[in-house]
Amino acid sequence: MIEIKIIEAVGSFAENKDLSRDIRITKIIPALERNVGVILNFKGIEGATQSFIHALISDVIRRYGAKVLDKISFKECNENVRKIIGMVVEYMQES
Amino acid sequence: MKIYLPNSAFLGNIDSFLRNMNFSDPTQLKITANKKWISIHPVVLCMIGALGLNLKSEDIKCEKLEAKSKHYLNRMGLFKLLNIKTDTTIIEHESAGRFIPLTRITNSDELTKFITDIIPLLHLASEQADSIKYVVSELVRNVLEHSESEQGAIVSAQYYKKSNTIRLGIVDGGVGVKKTISYAHPVKTSLEAIQLALTPGITGTTQMIGGTEYNAGAGLFFIKSIAQVNREFFMIYSGNAMYKLLKSKPDLKQTTLHGDPFQDRHSKGEDYPLWKGTAVGVDISLGKTKEFSMLLDLIRDAYIKTIKERKKEKYHPRFT
Numbered sequence: 001m002i003e004i005k006i007i008e009a010v011g012s013f014a015e016n017k018d019l020s021r022d023i024r025i026t027k028i029i030p031a032l033e034r035n036v037g038v039i040l041n042f043k044g045i046e047g048a049t050q051s052f053i054h055a056l057i058s059d060v061i062r063r064y065g066a067k068v069l070d071k072i073s074f075k076e077c078n079e080n081v082r083k084i085i086g087m088v089v090e091y092m093q094e095s
Numbered sequence: 096m097k098i099y100l101p102n103s104a105f106l107g108n109i110d111s112f113l114r115n116m117n118f119s120d121p122t123q124l125k126i127t128a129n130k131k132w133i134s135i136h137p138v139v140l141c142m143i144g145a146l147g148l149n150l151k152s153e154d155i156k157c158e159k160l161e162a163k164s165k166h167y168l169n170r171m172g173l174f175k176l177l178n179i180k181t182d183t184t185i186i187e188h189e190s191a192g193r194f195i196p197l198t199r200i201t202n203s204d205e206l207t208k209f210i211t212d213i214i215p216l217l218h219l220a221s222e223q224a225d226s227i228k229y230v231v232s233e234l235v236r237n238v239l240e241h242s243e244s245e246q247g248a249i250v251s252a253q254y255y256k257k258s259n260t261i262r263l264g265i266v267d268g269g270v271g272v273k274k275t276i277s278y279a280h281p282v283k284t285s286l287e288a289i290q291l292a293l294t295p296g297i298t299g300t301t302q303m304i305g306g307t308e309y310n311a312g313a314g315l316f317f318i319k320s321i322a323q324v325n326r327e328f329f330m331i332y333s334g335n336a337m338y339k340l341l342k343s344k345p346d347l348k349q350t351t352l353h354g355d356p357f358q359d360r361h362s363k364g365e366d367y368p369l370w371k372g373t374a375v376g377v378d379i380s381l382g383k384t385k386e387f388s389m390l391l392d393l394i395r396d397a398y399i400k401t402i403k404e405r406k407k408e409k410y411h412p413r414f415t
Contacts, residue, residue: 013210015232018203021309047225049232050313059308080225083391087398088311094402095296095305 001037002027003075007044014048014081020055028060032071043076053081053088061092096121098143100128102162104135105262106328106339106376112139113337116368124150126157133162137195137251138264138330138376140171144197144249145268145372147177155179171251172196193218193254201247206235209250217254217261225387226321226379227252227261233314234265234375240310241299242269244372254381260327261379267372272333275299285334286365293319293331293338293356295398296405304405317394318377320352323359324390327378336365352393354401 004027010019031038040056042048060068066089074085097117104112112135124147147155155177160168168174174181176197195216200206210231214224231250238248244267252263273288276299282288291297296304298312306312315331319340322329329340341360343350353359 011207011211013228013232015210015228015236016203016207017236017309024308046221047228049229050311050317051233051236054306054311054313055309058305058311062305062308079388080391083388083395087391087395090395090399091296091311091402092305094399094406095303 001039002031003039003041004028005041005043007042010045010052012044012046014042014045014052017051017055020052024056024060028056028072029063032060032064032068035071037071037073039073039075041075042078042081045081046078048081048084050084050088053084057085058088058092061089066093096124096146098124098126098146100126100133100135100139100168102129102132102134104139106136106138106330106378107342109136109139109330109339109376110337110362110364113332113367116142118368122150123154123156126155128158128160128162128165130161131163133160133164133167135167136264136376137171137253137262138266138374140168140173140197141249141251141264141266142370142374143173144176144199144251145246145266145374147179148199148246148249149268152178157181170194170196171253172198176249195250195252197249197251199247199249200235200239203236203239205247206232206239209235213252217252219261219381223381226325226390227263230263230318230321230377230379231265233318234263234377237314238265238267238269238373241275242267242271242372244269258378259381261381262376263379264374264376266374269372271371272331272373284365285336286338286363289331289333289336289338290356295354295401304402313398316354316398318375319356319359320394320397321379321390322377323352324350324393325378325380327380328376329378330376331373332367332370332375333373334365335367335369336363337367338363350393352397354397354404 235248273285276288278299295316298310300310
């Protein structure tokens with residue numbers, strides 16, 4: 001299991017999609033390819049855009065299917081971040 | 096090009112300002128103004144800035160301004176951005192500091208810095224900041240990713256004490272919504288392109304429902320929804336078309352977000368002077384930003400509903 005502290009990469013407002021994509025490509029996907037679980041730690045993140053969360057996890061869900069969520073946990077999310085993650089996960093399963 | 100600054104041009108009454116713009120000679124810009132008073136939305140300043148950035152300073156003529164409020168243009172950085180001289184001086188107001196002067200953003204790092212700086216400049220509490228940061232991030236990233244604008248995004252904001260609102264303008268001189276959307280969806284008019292761009296799940300990067308790994312096609316829908324839940328104006332102008340979300344009735348529980356922007360209370364037209372890029376203006380009421388969490392619930396419901404409907408449309412069987 002690896003833990004990724006989002007704030008260390010993007011600061012307290014998670015909006016930079018380039019950095020989000022970097023996290024996905026360089027950390028999340030390689031871990032999943034090794035069958036290693038991923039904890040995305042949002043401690044200190046005051047807000048996030050839907051675009052940021054989409055760039056972070058949509059391709060992971062599309063690539064591995066929604067079952068991949070068994071291997072990813074979202075830690076220390078505030079209410080708004082939690083809602084945005086929930087929305088992205090939901091529409092990716094609908095699309 | 097000729098621009099006349101009227102005594103009032105805000106989102107509610109911006110139509111006549113837009114219609115009066117004259118782009119007949121793109122090699123020079125002439126700015127004239129109301130003699131008594133100039134009171135304009137930041138998106139108007141951003142549009143003038145975007146026009147002027149394509150020209151050399153000697154090709155921009157601004158008449159000697161007489162209006163009492165002429166210093167506002169100076170304070171908002173219009174003359175500095177256009178690199179033209181002015182005789183107006185900055186007069187400080189009680190609310191001095193609660194504005195973002197015209198700022199050009201050309202890359203992701205500049206945007207991140209701008210978002211960090213904007214909150215203290217507007218003197219916003221953290222619970223008020225969510226919507227503002229969200230709107231700026233999504234709109235400017237749209238410009239950087241899709242507009243093909245060489246000058247990037249021109250951004251400006253102003254706090255209005257009386258209405259307790261932040262009014263934002265984000266403008267580019269790029270290829271416009273029609274061309275951007277056309278990469279993935281066949282559209283005939285700019286208005287049709289704007290309608291699609293505001294529909295959740297539609298992006299110019301793919302026809303695939305749910306978007307690509309990088310674009311979901313949700314950004315503009317979010318911004319329109321933030322304005323709608325706050326019961327404020329939202330305006331998008333591109334090509335010869337303008338769509339404006341009008342203010343809705345003041346009861347959040349009855350607010351319904353529609354996937355199709357034409358189902359919202361709005362005005363629209365497609366007989367405006369041809370704006371090559373895209374101009375977006377949005378008003379955000381600070382007194383209601385605590386509802387951001389509830390807004391996310393409404394957006395989720397509308398977004399999922401729209402995607403389901405589109406999916407049904409896509410796989411509708413044909414019986415012969």
